[in-house]
Amino acid sequence: MSHVRPSLWLDQTWAGKGRHIMEGHAIKNNLVLQMVMNEEVSHLTRLKSEPCEKTRASLYAGKKRPISTFKLLSGRESNRSGIGRFSSADCSYALRKHLPVKGPWCVDDMDSEAYISQFSADGSLLIGGFRGSHIRIYNAEKKWTIHKDITCKKLRWTVSDIALSPDQRYLAYSSLSPIVHMVDVQNSMRESHANITQIHEGLEFSNDDDGFSFAIFSVKFSKDGRELVVGNNNESICIYDIGANKVTERIHAHSADVNAVTFADESSNVLYSGSDDSLCKVWDRRCNKRGKQVGVLTGHLDGITFIDSRGDGHYFISNCKDQTIKLWDIRKMSSTVKDCTPKAYEWDYRWMTYPSEARYFKHPYDQSLSTFRGHSHRPEATGKIVEKLRWHGSIIRDCSWHPYFPTLVSSSWDGYLVRWEATEHDKDPSMLKIGKQRMHPDGYTFSFVF
Known part of the structure; x- marks a missing residue:
């Protein structure tokens, strides 16, 4: 103490106190910010929410009558609520009036199982992947006409995943093999037969140390289109540099098959992965x-x-075989795996129903923000299901929202790609009728829920 000038010591003392005060304010502000963000996400995922109090008070003070979309838009344009925009609660309230529950209408009817249905980022294209070595790209802006008909190369069983590059020029498709094929989908050739009418470039993801030929389950482009990331049954994640034409990173990620992998944001530095080991993991490159x-x-x-x-x-x-969808915030993740009791049941979704005794199991260390139940073919939801869409006669393997319009497309093992709309199109001859679907051998009509 004697070596420090009193004034300097006082300055340091108050600086220390000030720092602690500032740190306290920062922690408080972070908690408030996180609560606000959680509330935003909560409203966006709660379709039965009411408009915010300011909006309702500005339109129907003290009354609980329904508010039309026209009224909401008029109130927003005249800024009657005083906030100058829709709140997230207002958005959810308006959205629930425009759910795509009408239909379905046929996009395509193939003689093999439909595994994949994905919209492009701008919604102009829809991509369907089928087990019978087929991928079709449909122009959603031109009455769902076929933009590209692709006959794939060297498939093992099925198309396991597809990815469209950010510029929508290249399509990458994977199978149960260590090779991802790339196709130029914007050239003038409508029929693309692998290496006959068009070259399907193969990107090799295996190496000599793998010891066996693994299967790829998930493939995604980076936001700049320069890299591909895949998850596979070698319990690993691989990143491929397209320009350098080689795998640049291999990560032994999980203790079981890696079924899902994606980039977290536009930086492509952070990755999310999901596995048959029941874990979601976060990776920072x-x-x-x-x-x-x-x-x-x-x-x-x-x-x-x-x-x-x-x-x-x-x-x-994340979507899971335990019949739930979960919402996560990575700011609440753990640094290590928390043990839990192993599941006491075995089942295979391809030919078995989910065990009834397992429907209400809960993880003792659940870190998710929200859990959504009810998306099985025998729904027994514990939460409120907003809508249930029934038509398919077999397992629904994939579904995709249009990014801007109230349109939903589903693909099923019954061979159908169908679309669901928010408005009626009774005169459209592609509308499918109940009783016309191909039924599952057990006689169930399959559905999915909101």
Whole structure:
């Protein structure tokens, strides 16, 4: 103490106190910000929410009567609520009036199982993948006409995943093999037969150390289109540099098949993965410890089949064989895996119904923000189901929202790609009728829910 000038010591003392005060304010502000963001996501996923109080008070003060979309838009344009925009609650209230529950209408009817249905980022194209070595690209802006008819090369069983490059020029497709094929989908050739009418360039993901030929389950482009990331049954994630024409990173990611992988945001530095080991993991490519996850998210009780990022580097959702969808915030992840009781049942979705005794199992260390139930072919939801769409006669393998319009497309093992709309199109001859679907051998009519 004697070596420090009193005034300097006082300055340091008050600076220290000030720093602690500032840190306290920062922590408080972060907690408030996180609560606000969680509330935003909550409203966006709660379709039965009411408009915000300011909006309702500005239109129907003290009354609980329904508010039309026209009234909401008029109130927003005249800024009657005083906030100058729709709140997230207003958005959810308006959205629920325009759910795509009409139909379905046929997009395509093939003689093999439909595995994949995905819209392009701008909604102009729809891509369907079928087990019979076929991928079709439909022009959603020209009455769903076929833009490209692709006959694939060297498929093992089926098209396992597809990805469209950000510029919508190249399509990458994977199968149960270590090769991803690339196709130029914007040339003038409508029929694309692999290496006959058009070259399907093969990108090799295996190496001599693998010891066997693995299967790829998930493929995604980076936001700049320069890289591809895949998840496979070698329990690993591989990243391919398209310009350098080689795999640049291999990460032994999980203790079981990696069924889903995606980039978190536009930077392409952070990855999310999901596996049959029931875990979601977060990977940061900037970290010095390559091959070591930066976080783990526990809560699912079975294999994870799909992951979709919100694109903000914080939130994503996962679909799981335990019949749930979960919403996650990576700011709540753990650094290590938390043990949980192994599942006491075995089942295979391809020919078995989900065990009834397993429907209400809960993970003791569930870190998810929200859990959504009811999307099985025998729904017994524990939460409120907004709508249920029934028509398909077999397993619904994929569904995709149009990015801007109230249109939903589903693909099923009955061979159908169908679209659901928010408005009636009774005069459209492609509308499908009940009783015309190909039924599952057990006689179930399959559905999915909102």
